[in-house]
Amino acid sequence: MTLPQIKMDTVLATLDKAMQQNPEEFAMSSMLDGMTDQPALTVAIHEMVKKYVEPLTESDVDISSEGVAAMLIELTACVYGITMKAIKAQAEAEEMNEAWG
Numbered sequence: 001m002t003l004p005q006i007k008m009d010t011v012l013a014t015l016d017k018a019m020q021q022n023p024e025e026f027a028m029s030s031m032l033d034g035m036t037d038q039p040a041l042t043v044a045i046h047e048m049v050k051k052y053v054e055p056l057t058e059s060d061v062d063i064s065s066e067g068v069a070a071m072l073i074e075l076t077a078c079v080y081g082i083t084m085k086a087i088k089a090q091a092e093a094e095e096m097n098e099a100w101g
Contacts (some may be wrong), residue, residue, distance in 0.1 A: 003088060041086055045079055 018026050034042030052075045056063060063071075 003084075003091060041083065044082060044086070048078055048082065049075065 021029070031042060031046070034045070052071055056068070056071075
């Protein structure tokens with residue numbers, strides 16, 4: 001099973017709707033929806049984010065804004081990668097279950 005290709009119009013419409021909310025509200029509602037709709041994936045994302053944030057909050061060392069920006073970019077790429085790989089793996093598992101009964 002191949003995943004649907006998300007079209008740019010869909011991305012832009014989703015971004016437009018998301019940008020109408022306060023970023024904090026959007027983040028909180030997304031995580032709450034995730035806990036209902038995709039609890040395992042949401043917990044995995046939370047744990048990944050925690051691994052990036054904890055060293056920043058527990059360290060006495062000042063981190064440059066460039067360093068923080070680089071970490072945020074890397075974290076975003078990791079969250080995207082885990083999400084896409086999990087969706088693909090789940091789709092493949094369901095396809096195999098259907099084939100093997």
